[in-house]
Structure formats: C-alpha cells, structure tokens
Amino acid sequence: MxxxxxxxxxxxxxxxxxxxxxxxxxxxxxxxxxxxxxxxxxxxxxxxxxxxxxxxxxxxxxxxxxxxxxxxxxxxxxxxxxxxxxxxxxxxxxxxxxxxxxxxxxxxxxxxxxxxxxxxxxxxxxxxxxxxxxxxxxxxxxxVPDNVPDNVAAGANCGIAQMVYAMDISGIKINDTIVIQGAGGLGLFASAISKTMSANVIVIDSIGSRLEEAKNFGADHVINMRDFDTVEKRIEEINRLTKGRGANFVLDVAGVPAAFDEAVRIAKIGGTILELGNVSVDESQKVSILPGLITRKCLTVKGILRYQPWYLQKTLKFLEKYNNHFPFNSLxxxxxxxxxxxxxxxxxxxxxxxxxxxxxxxxx
Ligand SMILES: [Zn+2]
Ligand SMILES: [Zn+2]
Structure with missing residues (x-):
C-alpha cells in the first residue's frame, strides 16, 4: 500500500x-x-x-x-x-x-x-x-549524480531546469550584461547560471534580504526598488553600473505584468528580453507597453515555458559541477x-x- x-x-x-x-x-x-x-x-x-x-x-x-x-x-x-x-x-x-x-x-x-x-x-x-x-x-x-543532495535534486526538474534552458537558448555571450527582474527562486538560479557563463549580472528586487541572497548566487550588482523607486532611476543605475553600455539581456521572472513594460525600457539597442515571469493569460494581467521601442531598439522577445526534456540531464550535470559553488542546498x-x-x-x-x-x- x-x-x-x-x-x-x-x-x-x-x-x-x-x-x-x-x-x-x-x-x-x-x-x-x-x-x-x-x-x-x-x-x-x-x-x-x-x-x-x-x-x-x-x-x-x-x-x-x-x-x-x-x-x-x-x-x-x-x-x-x-x-x-x-x-x-x-x-x-x-x-x-x-x-x-x-x-x-x-x-x-x-x-x-x-x-x-x-x-x-x-x-x-x-x-x-x-x-x-x-x-x-x-x-x-x-x-541523479551522487554528489547532488536530495533537497537540491528535488527542485532540479522545474525551476533550475527552466533557467538552464532559458540561459542556454538566450544567446548570452562572455561579458554580456543581464538584468534579472526578481530575486525569487528563478532569479537566484538564473543569476548563478549566467555567472557561470561569464555574464555581468544585475538583479532587481524590492526586498533587501532577497537581494543579499542574490549576491550569494553570483549577482555582481543588485538594485533595490525601494532605493531606486522609478523606472528612470533604475535605468540610470544600470547605465552607471555598466559604464553606459546597458543591458544586453533582461530576464523577467518578477511575476508582475509591469515588469515586461520595464524590460522593454531597460533593454539596450539590439537587446533581448527573456519573458518567463508572466504566465497568466487572464485579461486582468494586461499591461500597456510602447511597441515602438521594440522596433526602434530592434529588440528580440523570447517567451519561454518549461524546458526541452533533455535539459533536465544538462541541469543535473550543471548541479554536479556547481552544487558547491552556490548555496542551492540552503534554500x-x-x-x-x-x-x-x-x-x-x-x-x-x-x-x-x-x-x-x-x-x-x-x-x-
Ligand atoms: Zn515547479
Ligand atoms: Zn505532444
């Protein structure tokens, strides 16, 4: 039984x-x-x-x-x-x-x-x-590789695999800057994975303790929305942190529709938006954006749901290698x-x- x-x-x-x-x-x-x-x-x-x-x-x-x-x-x-x-x-x-x-x-x-x-x-x-x-x-x-503990392996088939897939198909290159909107589980995983890809990682959130955790997961810089309380201020800070070069990638894992509008504003010319945070198709989740910005900045928007199934094996291999580099087990x-x-x-x-x-x- x-x-x-x-x-x-x-x-x-x-x-x-x-x-x-x-x-x-x-x-x-x-x-x-x-x-x-x-x-x-x-x-x-x-x-x-x-x-x-x-x-x-x-x-x-x-x-x-x-x-x-x-x-x-x-x-x-x-x-x-x-x-x-x-x-x-x-x-x-x-x-x-x-x-x-x-x-x-x-x-x-x-x-x-x-x-x-x-x-x-x-x-x-x-x-x-x-x-x-x-x-x-x-x-x-x-x-599951022997050195990956049960607590970490249990979460491998959802959030971690989704982020390994998202980062792998993103097109991110060495020294590119990625801005991650949201320091929940997905944001932390994305931060760690993009760090292993030599990216410059900036994480935005409104909760200080989550941003501190993001630093443990590889974030080079964090932006607290309480200190930078408008989109304009946040863009200014991203420009300062990147010496005016801006964000090649913006990953939305914030879970609020407004984050997509902000992503369109944040992304630099030729940049890419990775949209994972908004999954609801309810009318209440509509948000207004300036489509002209996508055209004028020649942005690419990639929506990503789940992951191709073989990415679970890549994820387990990633964890076998990096499980001790980041505090996955402490989550x-x-x-x-x-x-x-x-x-x-x-x-x-x-x-x-x-x-x-x-x-x-x-x-x-
Ligand atoms: Zn899940
Ligand atoms: Zn089918």
Whole structure:
C-alpha cells in the first residue's frame, strides 16, 4: 500500500491510500524521497489552476523500486537498477501532437494530462506528494549524480531546469550584461547560471534580504526598488553600473505584468528580453507597453515555458559541477511529512517559510 496527498477542494488536501500497482511495460516505480513545494503547487491548491482533485507535487526525487518491462536505461542511456536515485521531467511528451511534431516537446499539448489526472484513476501515484510515483512511458527521467543532495535534486526538474534552458537558448555571450527582474527562486538560479557563463549580472528586487541572497548566487550588482523607486532611476543605475553600455539581456521572472513594460525600457539597442515571469493569460494581467521601442531598439522577445526534456540531464550535470559553488542546498528551510502536507501548503502560501519540502516516507 502507498499514500498520496490529493487535492479534494480549494485549499483542501486529503491523504488517500491505494495499493501500488505493478510497474507496467515502459514504466518505472519510484519511492519518493523528497518533494518540493513549488509556487505552481500553491496556485493549484488555491484553485487558480485547471487541475482539480489531482495528486499534488511535481518537483521530486525518488529511488527506483521497480522497473517495468523493457526499461534498462534512463533517457541518457545510463543503466538503471532498483535503488538508483532518479528525477523525472514533470510533464509528458506525446510525440504526436502539433507542438511535439515541430519539436516543441516543452509545450506538448498532452504535457499535463498525467500530472492533472484524478487521484482515483489508475495508477494513482501521479504526483510528488506521495509515498510512490510511477514514471509514465512517455516521461523522460535521469539518474541523479551522487554528489547532488536530495533537497537540491528535488527542485532540479522545474525551476533550475527552466533557467538552464532559458540561459542556454538566450544567446548570452562572455561579458554580456543581464538584468534579472526578481530575486525569487528563478532569479537566484538564473543569476548563478549566467555567472557561470561569464555574464555581468544585475538583479532587481524590492526586498533587501532577497537581494543579499542574490549576491550569494553570483549577482555582481543588485538594485533595490525601494532605493531606486522609478523606472528612470533604475535605468540610470544600470547605465552607471555598466559604464553606459546597458543591458544586453533582461530576464523577467518578477511575476508582475509591469515588469515586461520595464524590460522593454531597460533593454539596450539590439537587446533581448527573456519573458518567463508572466504566465497568466487572464485579461486582468494586461499591461500597456510602447511597441515602438521594440522596433526602434530592434529588440528580440523570447517567451519561454518549461524546458526541452533533455535539459533536465544538462541541469543535473550543471548541479554536479556547481552544487558547491552556490548555496542551492540552503534554500530549503523546513521538511514536513506527508500527513503534514496541508500545514506545509498553508505555511508556504502565507510565505512563513521560503521553501518547504515534503518527505513522504518520513516516519510520522
Ligand atoms: Zn515547479
Ligand atoms: Zn505532444
């Protein structure tokens, strides 16, 4: 038998028990070691997402407990056996939908089908807040390097992989300046990754402690919006910090529509805006911009959702190399058992804790 934390209503979680099915052909069953609470888990729990009554959690690391028929390696060709630590990409790639046919596996039309299915439905173990997780045959997964701790590996398949992908396709070159709007998890990861690419990194936020953390994650300079309280003042400061050269790249991970307008103003001539922070398509999220600035400055705007699935392996390799250079392991401040999932979500939603981790097989 195993347990899952299923969403039974808005801000409601129930622990349900099911027997763990035998791993079918092409599937892998893993015992979940750690599961992060991500911002999007909180959105779902608050009812702001299409998913209803599914098993919560998508950022997890587990230990293989059973291999289905035909599975002998991970998606990088590395041999796998029972007991190995693995991380799955959290979405599926059907390889048949219009997006997959064009090679956009990251936006597969059926990407969320498995994650979003009802807890009652076979095979039940389809989310990270559970004692077990069953990796679907259409789901990439990779072995975790030995030196990457569970707490870090758990978050690899979402925010870190997304930022590794974003930086890798950004076109960033040695000594380019990148301005990162927002020093939350994504901003910190982006700061560290672009630092390893020899970029000059400037991070903007309005909370001093977050900016201090950004410095630990490689930021060369930080701009506090409380001190520089207008867009004009911030642009002036960016010009001062770059000796008048300006920002080649602006990465929006602030999560507010106004940041995009600011990105268009900040980016230098020929610059690139990487848009990740605005994901809602609700009419309330509209913002006015000056499109002429995009034309006159010949800007490139790249929208980036998720990551191509093979970037999870690149991310694990990145963490194997840089895990000790930046304090990735210090981002988690509390660990909860599976039965404490509701409490953990409440604390995380109220921002009483920075990053909570569920340890589903922890003794109660
Ligand atoms: Zn996530
Ligand atoms: Zn597809």
């Amino acid at each position: 195993g347990k899952v934390a299923a969403m039974t209503g808005v801000r409601e979680i129930e622990i349900k028990e099911y027997s763990v099915p035998k791993a079918e052909k092409g599937c892998v069953t893993m015992k979940v070691l750690k599961s992060n609470i991500c911002g999007s888990d909180i959105h779902m729990w608050e009812g702001k997402h299409l998913f209803k009554n599914h098993v919560l959690g998508h950022e997890m690391v587990g230990e293989i407990s059973e291999l289905g028929e035909g599975v002998v390696t991970d998606y990088a060709g590395e041999e796998v056996k029972v007991g190995d630590r693995v991380v799955p990409v959290y979405y599926l790639t059907c390889q048949k939908c219009p997006a997959c046919l064009d090679g956009h596996f990251n936006i597969c039309t059926h990407g969320s089908d498995y994650q979003g299915q009802l807890a009652e439905k076979h095979p039940h173990f389809t989310g990270g807040f559970a004692t077990h997780y069953i990796i679907h045959p259409n789901q990439y997964f990779y072995k 988690t401040d509390r660990t909860y058992s599976l039965s404490e999932s509701q409490l953990a979500m409440e604390k995380a939603a109220a921002k009483e804790i920075t990053r909570a981790i569920i340890e589903p097989n922890k003794a109660e």
